[in-house]
Amino acid sequence: MAASPILDLDGVSAGYGETIVLEDVALALGAGESVSIIGRNGVGKSTLLATMMGHTTLHRGRIVLAGQDIAALPIHRRALAGLGYVPQEREIFPSLSLRENLEIAARPGRWTIEAVLELFPPLAARLGNMGNQLSGGEQQMLAIARALVGNPVVLLMDEPTEGLAPVIVDSLVAAMHRLRSDHGFAIVLVEQHAEIALDFSDRTIVMSRGRIVYDGPSATLKADHALLDSLIGVAA
Numbered sequence: 001m002a003a004s005p006i007l008d009l010d011g012v013s014a015g016y017g018e019t020i021v022l023e024d025v026a027l028a029l030g031a032g033e034s035v036s037i038i039g040r041n042g043v044g045k046s047t048l049l050a051t052m053m054g055h056t057t058l059h060r061g062r063i064v065l066a067g068q069d070i071a072a073l074p075i076h077r078r079a080l081a082g083l084g085y086v087p088q089e090r091e092i093f094p095s096l097s098l099r100e101n102l103e104i105a106a107r108p109g110r111w112t113i114e115a116v117l118e119l120f121p122p123l124a125a126r127l128g129n130m131g132n133q134l135s136g137g138e139q140q141m142l143a144i145a146r147a148l149v150g151n152p153v154v155l156l157m158d159e160p161t162e163g164l165a166p167v168i169v170d171s172l173v174a175a176m177h178r179l180r181s182d183h184g185f186a187i188v189l190v191e192q193h194a195e196i197a198l199d200f201s202d203r204t205i206v207m208s209r210g211r212i213v214y215d216g217p218s219a220t221l222k223a224d225h226a227l228l229d230s231l232i233g234v235a236a
């Protein structure tokens, strides 16, 4: 990894109010690097991304983005500082059109509305549709597209394939691979399906009970299913 990481979490303990979910999490991500995060339901994957964005209570630790400590910044300032967030719930505005959902998030940069429509061609025919008239797959593409038009330096994606039909998952994952090879930004992908996660990034993090229990090559986990099972199973 590069000498100075684009995103650097150190000693992070965070949760909801007094409740601590994340315990002493450290994660350094190089510019243009991608990392996948896997782990059972409830281990804190979404809480980790939400903590980067400022949606949780930070009890301890540093969160540094491109050299700037963002731990005390409100959510919108973190977005302006370069974090793009695709939440697990997607959070498309239901009564805005697809185009309007993109326009309110757009900031100058390489990722224009035209560019995201090229990445997700099915969205082009739906620009006038309201958010609540879109299929699950279209909503997920829109959630990613909306993060992209903000022209982030780090893209955080929380289970983008969740609840989608296999054929939709395939085309979404193909688009995500094109994104990753674009090298414009670093990507943190939380992904429930281990095979998708291990294929997506050279580096994978396994979480268990609010802690990182593995941070290393995806290839090691691909080659050793017993290790993968035991790391994920630690939560049992």
Ligand SMILES: Nc1ncnc2c1ncn2[C@@H]1O[C@H](COP(=O)(O)OP(=O)(O)O)[C@@H](O)[C@H]1O
Residues within 6 Å of the ligand: 016, 021, 039, 040, 041, 042, 043, 044, 045, 046, 047, 048
């Ligand atoms: N908004 C919230 N308020 C209180 N507790 C929460 C909230 N969201 C998640 N939790 C709790 O935090 C823990 C981690 O949840 P989460 O980060 O969603 O896990 P994952 O994404 O790995 O499934 C769980 O025990 C969950 O019940």
Ligand SMILES: [Mg+2]
Residues within 6 Å of the ligand: 045, 046, 047, 088, 158, 159
């Ligand atoms: Mg989650």
